[in-house]
Amino acid sequence: MAELRGVGIGQGVAQGPIARMAARLDPPREEKSTRGADEEKAAVAAAVAAVAAELNARGERAGGTAQDVLEAQAMMAEDPTLEEGVHARIDAGSTGEWAVHAAFAEFAETLQAMGGYLGERAADLADVAQRVIAHLRGVAAPGVPDPGHPFVLVAPDLAPADTALLDLDKVLAVVTTEGGPTSHTAILAGDKGIVAVVGTGESDLLVDGAYVVVDAAAGLVVVDPDDTQRAEASARADARRAAAEAPVTPGALADGTAVPLLANLGDPDGAAEAVALGAEGVGLFRTEFLFLSSEAAPTVEDQTASYTRLLQAFPGRKVVVRALDAGADKPLKFLTDEGEENPALGRRGLRALRHHEEVLRDQLTALAAADAATEADLWVMAPMVATVEEAEYFTRIAREHGIRTAGVMVEVPSVALLADRVFEVTDFGSVGTNDLVQYTMAADRMLGTVASYQDPWHPAVLRLVAEIGRAGAAHGKPVGICGQAAADPLLAVVLVGLGATTLSMSPRALVDVRAELLKHTLDDARRLAEAALAASDAASARDAARAASNA
Numbered sequence: 001m002a003e004l005r006g007v008g009i010g011q012g013v014a015q016g017p018i019a020r021m022a023a024r025l026d027p028p029r030e031e032k033s034t035r036g037a038d039e040e041k042a043a044v045a046a047a048v049a050a051v052a053a054e055l056n057a058r059g060e061r062a063g064g065t066a067q068d069v070l071e072a073q074a075m076m077a078e079d080p081t082l083e084e085g086v087h088a089r090i091d092a093g094s095t096g097e098w099a100v101h102a103a104f105a106e107f108a109e110t111l112q113a114m115g116g117y118l119g120e121r122a123a124d125l126a127d128v129a130q131r132v133i134a135h136l137r138g139v140a141a142p143g144v145p146d147p148g149h150p151f152v153l154v155a156p157d158l159a160p161a162d163t164a165l166l167d168l169d170k171v172l173a174v175v176t177t178e179g180g181p182t183s184h185t186a187i188l189a190g191d192k193g194i195v196a197v198v199g200t201g202e203s204d205l206l207v208d209g210a211y212v213v214v215d216a217a218a219g220l221v222v223v224d225p226d227d228t229q230r231a232e233a234s235a236r237a238d239a240r241r242a243a244a245e246a247p248v249t250p251g252a253l254a255d256g257t258a259v260p261l262l263a264n265l266g267d268p269d270g271a272a273e274a275v276a277l278g279a280e281g282v283g284l285f286r287t288e289f290l291f292l293s294s295e296a297a298p299t300v301e302d303q304t305a306s307y308t309r310l311l312q313a314f315p316g317r318k319v320v321v322r323a324l325d326a327g328a329d330k331p332l333k334f335l336t337d338e339g340e341e342n343p344a345l346g347r348r349g350l351r352a353l354r355h356h357e358e359v360l361r362d363q364l365t366a367l368a369a370a371d372a373a374t375e376a377d378l379w380v381m382a383p384m385v386a387t388v389e390e391a392e393y394f395t396r397i398a399r400e401h402g403i404r405t406a407g408v409m410v411e412v413p414s415v416a417l418l419a420d421r422v423f424e425v426t427d428f429g430s431v432g433t434n435d436l437v438q439y440t441m442a443a444d445r446m447l448g449t450v451a452s453y454q455d456p457w458h459p460a461v462l463r464l465v466a467e468i469g470r471a472g473a474a475h476g477k478p479v480g481i482c483g484q485a486a487a488d489p490l491l492a493v494v495l496v497g498l499g500a501t502t503l504s505m506s507p508r509a510l511v512d513v514r515a516e517l518l519k520h521t522l523d524d525a526r527r528l529a530e531a532a533l534a535a536s537d538a539a540s541a542r543d544a545a546r547a548a549s550n551a
Helices: 037-062 064-077 080-091 096-114 116-120 122-137 160-164 184-192 227-245 268-276 300-312 350-355 357-372 388-400 413-417 433-441 448-453 459-475 489-497 507-517 522-533 538-550
Strands: 002-005 007-009 013-020 151-155 171-176 196-198 211-215 220-223 261-265 282-286 318-322 377-382 406-410 429-431 479-481 502-505
Touching: 007 184, 013 171, 013 227, 037 064, 037 080, 037 096, 037 122, 037 160, 064 122, 064 160, 064 184, 080 096, 096 122, 160 184, 171 184, 171 211, 184 196, 184 507, 196 211, 211 227, 227 507, 261 268, 261 507, 268 300, 268 507, 282 502, 300 318, 300 357, 350 357, 350 388, 357 377, 357 388, 377 388, 388 406, 406 413, 413 433, 413 459, 429 459, 433 459, 459 479, 459 522, 459 538, 489 502, 489 507, 489 522, 489 538, 502 507, 522 538
Parallel strands: 013 151, 151 171, 171 196, 261 282, 261 502, 282 318, 318 377, 377 406, 406 429, 429 479, 479 502
Antiparallel strands: 002 220, 007 196, 013 211, 211 220
């Protein structure tokens, strides 16, 4: 028996034999073409078009987040910069295969050097290159194996096109030796509810046929588990299935304290699934989907139609919409600055919206119109707020446009430390734990090399949440959690103990969090929170809360 550690995605556990991803294509040889340049370019153009069409078709079949990812990958395949690089090499006498291989590899190195979100897109680009070269050779692209029985898929990393269409009746879990929590494998695995552990590092133990337990909650892969470990994994999986099949009840602690459980959504299409999984409303609706594929901001009419469709899915329920959060890993030509050396600390979120206030005013106009046409309880919040003055500005301009409930994202430590004053000028706060961790720990959340710092259990982060919770209680203002931390069942209990009044997460996480809350009273939650706050690092805080939970 041996253990490998990585980053777990979700809370599930699964077990079974390994089947490894098929080997990648051998790289083409660097040699002179025996065909004319025009013929080589035409062949490459046809291959690129075919690959882009296949990715778009897969996206349409997959829908949701997977469709967004695959469409982005298709656009990557047809990037003019890549085409120029390919053509330059063909004009110099190279074959189409070598030109694609070299041009895509050069661009991938550029992305890797940039790091963060763009650095992790290098793997996506490598997959596109493989698909184009396979098309040029007339062979199938590397893909998911089919051993004829259910299996645990092991790969260096998975391409979005493969992750999006995994057959969940056959793929029991996914283990990647590379990648991080922001890789597309991680994003799509979480979205589809796949048990996954990423970034384990390569090991000669991860061979075809080896039996493993994949424990996402612990970020652990157990190779050749003993009978006890297998039985424990089976029992946990059975309990999780039973919880998922149990009647959906409102989120609450064991003593009846209500803790509404809300959904994080990226577009209106996810509303139906969220409701089916027990979401009591929406704690974070990301509006970026309307803007990211546009050369200009969408019209008020187009925005109103999308927001109306969302609100209609939640009559009488709270829907918290985040104003456009552009910048950092989501640059927009018509809104954000080009060439910022550190965009995560630059003009992003509300800063960018104030610089182009007409974009903000149009969005608020559309939201107010959608609110008037529906029966949902609309709340609107500003992203990347760093000062009390910014909180006052957003609340004032939101009310000018007819928004009844306006609040702020608490993602920057300065706002957490001044939460008592922030709550004097706005209606609510919602803690974005992903960014709060990033800015507290000075570690880019999109950069795999500092992923170890990206842990919301760190007592420094928990102390800031406690400050927000105390200020919210003192002013009678709601405090929501809408970052990924809310999806960790035990941490969710701790966050309630720190003063959180609602929790919002990926719809797939609702079952686990609901079940965990029902095991603890409010006094228990506060006791767990105190234990975690007394620790000096994230691992100790997690262990202390777990020990207090079992006491």
